[in-house]
Amino acid sequence: MFVNMSSVVLKALFSSQTRVKLLSTFLLHPEQEYFIRELTRLLGEQINSIRRELENLRRIGLVKARHKNRKKYYKIDADFPLYADLRNIFAKExxxxxxxxxxxxxxxxxxxxxxxxxxxxxxxxxxxxxxxxxxxxxxxxxxxxxxxxxxxxxxxxxxxxxxxxxxxxxxxxxxxxxxxxxxxxxxxxxxxxxxxxxxx
Known part of the structure; x- marks a missing residue:
């Protein structure tokens, strides 16, 4: 069951360039929180693309969100089952x-x-x-x-x-x-x- 879940998740993770940029940002800076416009500036991607991919990552449980000072902040969820493996993939590169x-x-x-x-x-x-x-x-x-x-x-x-x-x-x-x-x-x-x- 876990293998099947992992396969579905991995297919979802690496299917777009914007998503890979977001993954790199979150996985390599796990202590940081980011809001959407901040990510747009940092990654050079369109705001709608960032918003869509953040929702995809939030839906599978890799990213969590919270509201602070009227902004919605996103951060990696270190409790995600594949967190350590994904971080190693990016780090080793x-x-x-x-x-x-x-x-x-x-x-x-x-x-x-x-x-x-x-x-x-x-x-x-x-x-x-x-x-x-x-x-x-x-x-x-x-x-x-x-x-x-x-x-x-x-x-x-x-x-x-x-x-x-x-x-x-x-x-x-x-x-x-x-x-x-x-x-x-x-x-x-x-x-x-x-x-x-x-x-x-």
Missing amino acids: IQAESPVVANLKKLANVDLVLLAGMFTGTESKVDLLIVGTVKKEILEALLLQDASLKNVKYSIFSEADFLYRLSLKDRFILEILNDPRNLIVFNSMQKQIDEAKGKR
Whole structure:
């Protein structure tokens, strides 16, 4: 019975480009909530297409919705039976499970690891953003373990500096943090990020 249900769900999930963009956004940023016009701007799709696909995802139970401040917000439902499998599919496509990234997440005093640029196949000012007290020498030694990563562009911020810049709506920080194509592979500071953004 579960196999049949999964087959139906998978066929429904990957049948449109807009739906795939939405899946990528929700699955790779599971802590985030989005409203329709925000998704329209981020993904470059028509509002009617976004609205239709959101309803499809909500109907099968992958996305849940709630009303806040007169807006309807959508978020991934982590209790969905195929959530972990779907997230792995998207994450593996952009090297989220590479040994180097796994080692980065294990470093002491790391609060956030975000992949962009060469990791996600997109244009970006940096390929890797780290928040925490990580020494440049240690990070570079990790990157040198993989010859393909020797030219990685990276930025390291202390937690205090990152949150301060975010509270000031620093353009660089906001762009890389809000780009749905980027992947946050480790995040232990979502509450602080929300507070710095002014969310309640």
